[in-house]
Amino acid sequence: MNHIQTPIIPITQQFAKRKDVTHDIHKEALCVYVALGFFLGEDAFYKDERVLQSGRQYTLDAQKQVVSEQSYFKWYHTPRSISFKSALDEYTDLFEDIVKKQSLYQPVILPLSGGLDSRTQAVALDYLKVDVTSYSYSFKGGYKEHALGKAIADTCGFKFDAFEIPEGYLWKNMEELAQINHCYSDFTHPRQMAILNELKQMQGAFSLGHWGDVLFDSGIKTTEEDLSVVDIVYKKIVKPGGLVLASMLWEQWGLHGGFEAYLKARLQELLDDINIENKSAKVRVFKSMYWAPRWTSVNLSVFQEAHPVNLPYYDDQMCRFICELPEAYLANRQLQIEYIKQRHPEVAKITWQAQKPYNLYNFHKNKSPWNLPCRVTHKLKRSLSELMGRKCIQRNWELQFLGKTNDETLKHYVFDEAFLEFVGGDTVQHIYNKFNGAEAVKYAHPLSMLLTLSVWRQGEM
Template sequence: MNTIKTPIIPIKKTFAKVEGSHELNLEAICVFSAIGFFLDTDTYWRDEITLAPGTKYVLDKDSYLLESKKWFQWHYSPRAISFEDALREFTKLLETIIEEQTVGKKVILPLSGGLDSRTQAVALREHPQVKSYSYAFEGGYAEDKIGKKIAEKCDFPFQSFSVKKGYLWSCIEELAVINTCYSEFTHPRQMAFIDEFKDLGNIFSLGHMGDLMFDSFGLDQLSFDEEVQVIIKMLLKKGGLELATSLWNSWGLEGIFENYFESRIRDLLKGFKIENTNAKLRAFKTQYSVVSWSSNNLAVFEKVLPITLPYYDNRMCEFICTIPEEYLANRQLQIAYIQQKAPDLAKITWQGNKPFNLTNFHLNKVPYNLPYRVTNKLKRELNSLLGKPFVSRNWELQFVGKENDKQLRKWLFESDLKELVPNVLIQQFYDNFKEKNAVKYSHPVSMLLTLALFQKKFNK
């Protein structure tokens, strides 16, 4: 027998066998197509599940599930503490976790224009061996310039990478093996320069999950039915419902996909004994979206070197459950931490509020931001006229342009995808992407591409 205790936020999937026939779980694949990840413990197969977070399992020698019991339940138990006390606790906890994870290591720190990696940079500032990097889309916003400024203030050696147009096609089969086709392929941008990581250090310090933990959805208290609808809207990708419904109908599944999906969300949301709407939605998204989507893409980093994630630590999860929601809203704890410990970093542009920074982002409103917005719009329009359209979305690098289209068509129409998805549907969603609305139909096309790789690599 094998006993497994999963962490609150697992970094990687662990699979177990259950009773049933070894056939595709078509209902689960429809949900996957709609939202971009498998819901709960679903997998591609009816006789296989993933182990849920925060749970103790007993498996037999052949990995069949014998019993399970939750050891952690998300909760909202806010303490009567001041913001200053919460900040002191956050500071000590974050710095303790990062020190434990990185002591004696040569740390690689990805730096973005946001807050999570900047918060880590503050905690790692006195670490003797940190190298950093950032990247920018070819033809997109120069996010690496912000990363470079942060690195310079911290005296971190810095390297800038460019995410080139069409990089995916030379590594898509390798990526399919790395993420096992449990998430689509346009988001792991690190694949564009994965071979260059090894020279930077021997361990990653990654900031995933910080933006969810240290913010609030900003919603009033909602009824259960309203919460269900918010989650459905939050999870469904553009064009995802249309693709899932088309697959559901083409496979002759019973009932209506939309009803099935809502029923699943209702059942899962009932499992959270949290009254506060914002805390409940954070718990739901962490347990299902983060675990099944964000964590799956971490495999790209792990392919090269070990990874550490301070915000994934069980102690950080427990801490969040006890902090009043008003202290978590609007990234207050992270901003106050940076302002207090590294005011020079606080004065560097915050990408989400550019051109403002952590000391004046409250001015990101009319009329104060009008000069930047007007100038930026004119610059984009001029570049577009010059044949240099601005790139801001992952799929634009992979699906737009003649060579990209050639590769995309090869995988959609010259692969075994047609054995799983009727060719008429493949053609329909491809045509919708090309001729109707590329933004809306980029997700369905990306999911069909994922299923094409699944068919080649795992469904033989």
């Protein structure tokens, strides 16, 4: 017998086999996959496979079938009556204790961005005097994100490397990526694949800030307060173009009922199992139970290919801490912002990319009329670049799908004859045409999912 206890937020997927179920492709699950970009719950590519869920203890037999399972942790929402200062002090102690524990006796590799999560790590690692090698990357022809990463690294005294992600980087790494993530995530998001060899040359373990932005923010917007929780979740996780592709595949494969009704029923079932009344907390928990393990964690596999990974915000203690904080303190990233300002004011003065050109002291001015001069300047720069024929790259897929060479390689995969028989030639042609029309942003996701499924099918045949 094999005994397994899964973390509250698992870093890796673990699989079991279903008893007396045939090894057929789980087409309903595939439709959900292309609509969301990740599988839901226990779903996998095949019906006889199941993914072990978070916060549970399993016993598996020699055939990897589940003999017994029980939950040892269920998310809850029991906010304590504490002051914001007390919450900040507790967050500071807990976060730094986790970072210290995870970085003990080894150098740390820290990816830096212009956001808050990696910045909190930089502040903690600097305070704890850990040996840090940091790096950042920017898209070729895109916003120079590495400039903010370098500013943070310089302020903290970290070693720093800047990388540029080139056009079409994916094609030469396609087969390797498929072996790493087993096609459980689309291929255009893990841009670290472009520098995997360079990452392997670094020394230490990764400290990654994933999921801090979910745990330390409100789960809903003020405009969503009157919506049902299932409608809020549906709105947050369904990709509009993915919905089109999923509905087309559902019809192509002759599945029972309608896709949207099936998906909403699945979501309602999963939400009903979360015994939390507060909408914001319930949405945050849903994301942590299903989005984090099935999308975010899948993409961590690329980092794991180079070095071990540690994630302070995935820590079980951090998850329990979140369950007992008032929603008012979690909203708008307040604790992270105040932590950085309190522990390292100079780092807080560096531009916050999401609020550029503002920083953690003045980002509240990023609204009319204070930000009008910045908006005008940005628009003029963008217009000038467009007049000079320079397009600013903002998204991963723009490096992969735009341009003649990219297009030819992409068509080699998605218009493969065997793949067209599986998903339907009209389906592929429709998504491809829509992407190359006026709706590239909407249809980049389903096109990326078609690419991923094509590579998966080639590996299975």
